[in-house]
Amino acid sequence: MVVGIEIGEPSDCGSRDLMTQLSYFGGGARNTSPIGRGVRNISPSRQKVIKTKPRGLDEEIVSTKFAKSPQFDVQMEDDIWAMLPEDLLNEILARVPPFMIFRLRSVCKRWNSILQDNGFLKFHSQVPSHGPCLLTYWKNSQSQSPQCSVFSLPLKQWYKIPFTFLPQWAFWLVGSSGGLVCFSGLDGSTFRTLICNPLTQTCRILPSMHYNQQRQLTMVVDRKQRSFKIIAANDLYGDKSLPTEVYDSELNRWSVHQRMPAVNLCSSKMAFCDSRLYLETLSPLGLMMYRLDTGYWEHIPAKFPRSLLDGYLIAGTKKRLFLVGRVGLYSTLQSMRIWELDHAKVMWVEVTRMPPRYFRSLLRLSAERFECFGQDNLILFTxxxxxxxxxxxxxxxxxxxxxxxxLQLYNSQVCFYEPRFDALVY
Structure with a gap:
């Protein structure tokens, strides 16, 4: 099933009358909306409730046996349901999973304009989050058009989101926070950055940095202040030591801060935890930490576990910082483990080990490369x-x-993503 989406407000890098489509990833989807499904008036004594989870939702499917007595449809009075108070309607729709909103917009003109309604966005910002999702981004090998699919962990379902509103130079998926997604790329010889909201199909290109160089970036969103910051550390490949730059959405400009001390980085992967940015270093051995409040770098002498072959830093909740890596010298003795940093003792404490059957299924070869991402104490291995x-x-x-x-595409980029309609790019 394919549902059309009308985009109300144009973005800075998209067309004004853009018509996009949202569809299930794969075959046609089953219409689960109660509207138009024809719910019949069945006697409670003849109902049998079967609890199933076809898409990860706790649903109840009512099955009935054929009865001799005639059954009558329930007639819903249009005059009554049409007079549903605006606040009550917005509060109900705000609790609908974001991906289902697009299917409901085809009901009537009133619901079609729901994404531009301030009342709906106000209720939507107050309800609990839909839950974590996985966003995969890649470019078609032939047309080079951007492609995006989102896997909802609560719904256990893939959704395809059109990304034609992005400019061609948006190549690198930086990450996501608070419903916003950050991309970077080379526009000719200029390194550019943009942020977007995939649900509202809006994006904004940020001003150029003071130093025109491909940078390691991370984004942080403050939902209470309705603002975000982007931190640019060293250059992308760690060859040049550049001053740290921070973009503040409230000021709409980049500010230059302390240059990272000369270190030998283990990986370009960064983790932002408790207002601090962390990177792994080989010499000196440990972590480099950047404090966003002061704008200064400092070294933490946290030694890595023995026989660590490759590792990734993962930011968890409540100031938890994880190290995920593969250990072992020989293929038959390798394993994947997860450690947590003890900030008081400045040492890594083992949390768990990946079961051998999962490790063998994930990495068939000892030298095979893997990626690791994390959010809200969830860790994904690919x-x-x-x-x-x-x-x-x-x-x-x-x-x-x-x-x-x-996840089968070799050129796909993955990050955790929280779908939100109220995440603004301004």
Whole structure:
């Protein structure tokens, strides 16, 4: 099932009358909306409730047996339902999963303009988050058009979101925070950055940095202040030591801060935790920490676990900082482990180990490369030769596989994503 989406407000880098489509990733989707489904008036004594989870939702499907007595449809009075108070309607719709809103917009003109309604956005900003999602981004090998698919962890379903509103130079997926997604790329010889909201199809190109160089970036969103900041550390490949630059959306400009001390970085991956940015370093051994409040760098002598082959820093909730990596010298002795930084003792404490059966399924070769991402104490593992990802819930201590066509592409980029209509790019 394909549902049309009308985009109300134009973006700075998109067309004004853009018509896009939102569809299930894969085949046609089943219409689960109660509207038009024809709910019949069945006697409670003849109902049998079967609880199923076809898409991760706790749903109740009512099944009935044929009865001799005639059944009558329930007639819904249009005059009554049409007079539903505006506030009550917005409060109900604000609790509908974001991806389902697009299907409901085709009901009437009133619902079609719901995304431009300030009352709806106000209620939407106050309800709990839909839950974490995985956003995969890649470019078509033939047309070079941007492609995006989102996997909803609560709904256990893939959705395809059009990304034609992005400029061609938006190549690198920086990350996501608070419903916004950040991209960077080379526009000719100029390194540019933009932020966007995939749900509202709006984006904004940020001003140029003081130093025109491909940079390592991370984005932080403050929902209470309705603002965001982007931190640009060293250059992308760690060859040049450049002054740290910070973009503030409230000031709409980049500010120059302290240059990172000369270090040998382990990886260009960064983790932002408790208003601090962390990077792994080989010499001196430990972590480089950038304090966003002061604008200064400092070194933390946290030694890495022995026999660590490759590692990633993952930011968790409540000031938790994780180190995820593969250890072992030989293929038969390798394993994947997760550590947490003890800030008081400045040492890594082991949290868990990946079960051997998952490790063998994820990495078939000892030298195979893997990627790791995290958000809200969720850690995702992906490898180039696998068409699936492995998710670990730190709080629940549960391992689970996530499959999908989007994870099978060798050039796809992945990050965690929180879908929100009220995330503004201004």
């Amino acid at each position: 490898s180039w030769n696998q068409g699936k990802g492995l998710l670990y819930d730190v709080d629940k201590k549960v391992w689970s596989w996530i499959a999908g066509c989007a």
